[in-house]
Amino acid sequence: MRNIRLTIEYDGTNYEGWQLQTRKRAKTIQAAIERILKKVLREKIKLIASGRTDSGVHAKAQVANFRTNSKISLRKLQWALNCLLPSDIAIIKIEEASLDFHSCFDAKSKLYSYTILNRSFRSALMRDRVYFYPYSLNVGVMQKAARALLGKHDFSSFQASGRKAKSALRTVKKIKVLRSGCFIRIDIEADGFLYNMVRNIAGTLLEIGRGRLEVRDMKRILRSRNRQLAGPTLPAEGLMLIKVNY
Amino acid sequence: MRNIRLTIEYDGTNYEGWQLQTRKRAKTIQAAIERILKKVLREKIKLIASGRTDSGVHAKAQVANFRTNSKISLRKLQWALNCLLPSDIAIIKIEEASLDFHSCFDAKSKLYSYTILNRSFRSALMRDRVYFYPYSLNVGVMQKAARALLGKHDFSSFQASGRKAKSALRTVKKIKVLRSGCFIRIDIEADGFLYNMVRNIAGTLLEIGRGRLEVRDMKRILRSRNRQLAGPTLPAEGLMLIKVNY
Numbered sequence: 308m309r310n311i312r313l314t315i316e317y318d319g320t321n322y323e324g325w326q327l328q329t330r331k332r333a334k335t336i337q338a339a340i341e342r343i344l345k346k347v348l349r350e351k352i353k354l355i356a357s358g359r360t361d362s363g364v365h366a367k368a369q370v371a372n373f374r375t376n377s378k379i380s381l382r383k384l385q386w387a388l389n390c391l392l393p394s395d396i397a398i399i400k401i402e403e404a405s406l407d408f409h410s411c412f413d414a415k416s417k418l419y420s421y422t423i424l425n426r427s428f429r430s431a432l433m434r435d436r437v438y439f440y441p442y443s444l445n446v447g448v449m450q451k452a453a454r455a456l457l458g459k460h461d462f463s464s465f466q467a468s469g470r471k472a473k474s475a476l477r478t479v480k481k482i483k484v485l486r487s488g489c490f491i492r493i494d495i496e497a498d499g500f501l502y503n504m505v506r507n508i509a510g511t512l513l514e515i516g517r518g519r520l521e522v523r524d525m526k527r528i529l530r531s532r533n534r535q536l537a538g539p540t541l542p543a544e545g546l547m548l549i550k551v552n553y
Numbered sequence: 554m555r556n557i558r559l560t561i562e563y564d565g566t567n568y569e570g571w572q573l574q575t576r577k578r579a580k581t582i583q584a585a586i587e588r589i590l591k592k593v594l595r596e597k598i599k600l601i602a603s604g605r606t607d608s609g610v611h612a613k614a615q616v617a618n619f620r621t622n623s624k625i626s627l628r629k630l631q632w633a634l635n636c637l638l639p640s641d642i643a644i645i646k647i648e649e650a651s652l653d654f655h656s657c658f659d660a661k662s663k664l665y666s667y668t669i670l671n672r673s674f675r676s677a678l679m680r681d682r683v684y685f686y687p688y689s690l691n692v693g694v695m696q697k698a699a700r701a702l703l704g705k706h707d708f709s710s711f712q713a714s715g716r717k718a719k720s721a722l723r724t725v726k727k728i729k730v731l732r733s734g735c736f737i738r739i740d741i742e743a744d745g746f747l748y749n750m751v752r753n754i755a756g757t758l759l760e761i762g763r764g765r766l767e768v769r770d771m772k773r774i775l776r777s778r779n780r781q782l783a784g785p786t787l788p789a790e791g792l793m794l795i796k797v798n799y
Contacts, residue, residue: 394677434641
């Protein structure tokens with residue numbers, strides 16, 4: 308028995324996310340990869356990811372693992388997968404993992420990036436990778452407000468309503484708001500994320516950047532544990548899973 | 554009467570190029586923009602571009618102009634166009650031009666970029682923007698060979714067979730081959746380009762980079778004026794029109 312670890316890049320635009328629990332026949336990234344693994348390895352394969360990503364969310368380096376009895380070489384397997392997978396999914400790394408490695412439980416932290424295109428006209432080439440916001444944003448106050456989220460907190464205020472985790476305690480290890488030309492990137496590294504947490508934090512930072520909320524409101528919103536007080540959920544296309552740390 | 558100049562960004566993936574002379578009802582970028590201009594200005598509009606781009610070729614800043622009797626403000630027109638145009642075409646600049654400005658005849662030079670993804674596995678996120686080449690390439694010899702193309706030459710060797718221009722004399726003002734991580738970018742600025750010229754030069758540089766042709770062959774191929782001796786035409790998706798200089 309082997310445990311194989313994949314690092315996967317994907318464009319989430321045309322998928323209903325990594326995995327859907329509700330519908331069996333949904334077009335998901337997990338299902339697309341499992342189907343090809345079955346074809347190549349001639350075994351039914353159960354793929355475990357570091358976590359799910361939503362419909363339209365991208366990944367530069369999602370990590371997933373699966374067990375197999377196959378003796379195929381890693382090189383050959385990567386080659387076969389990249390030949391057979393749809394062009395919007397690519398296996399960028401493949402490794403032998405210890406038998407007890409679990410992509411989800413063993414993940415120490417994950418880094419997500421949310422990108423806002425901040426200029427007066429939209430982009431044709433970047434349209435599926437950024438959220439277009441044409442009005443003025445003050446990155447300085449966004450960066451200041453973001454600092455309030457550092458550390459271990461109950462992030463209920465930034466959790467999608469109706470998708471409650473057992474505990475909303477998470478530790479944000481790094482959070483940065485950076486402008487580079489007309490792009491504003493919000494990087495968040497945490498030991499785990501609640502459903503829609505990054506997109507809700509990004510939406511709240513946007514409200515602060517445009518002046519509808521103040522820097523000090525971030526602390527108030529965080530403490531309130533009330534989703535109603537935070538900003539809107541920004542669209543999926545701006546979100547990218549950058550890295551999973553083990 | 555006014556003459557309006559547009560700077561246009563587009564993702565060429567889903568189009569049959571800027572313009573097709575052969576079929577009236579082709580899905581072209583020019584037709585898409587003319588249709589929306591007609592809707593907004595309530596006049597039939599003839600759009601003139603700096604030059605055509607092929608099916609699948611992208612533009613960061615194509616330039617085109619048209620004449621109109623409309624009194625609409627530039628601001629309003631840009632806003633309306635970006636609202637109504639498909640998401641893979643964006644108007645990134647709009648200016649009043651002198652009545653005699655002609656996007657094609659007045660262009661002094663154009664800058665094209667050809668991008669090769671040079672690593673052992675393909676990319677999901679960049680799939681429509683790069684040509685994927687998984688084998689080793691020597692960028693140093695590509696750069697050396699490229700220098701032979703600088704200046705005024707007859708570029709018949711790099712012209713698509715069956716698409717002969719009256720004269721194949723063109724002046725290459727700059728040519729650079731740069732590696733940045735796993736991307737190799739070939740930048741070519743010239744006063745004009747023959748049909749498929751950049752993609753044929755890129756294909757010839759690739760043959761040199763992989764060792765199937767030598768640095769000195771570039772001069773020989775150029776002098777031969779024989780398309781048969783040059784390398785293959787690389788695929789459209791790696792090509793981007795970066796800038797038009799006036």
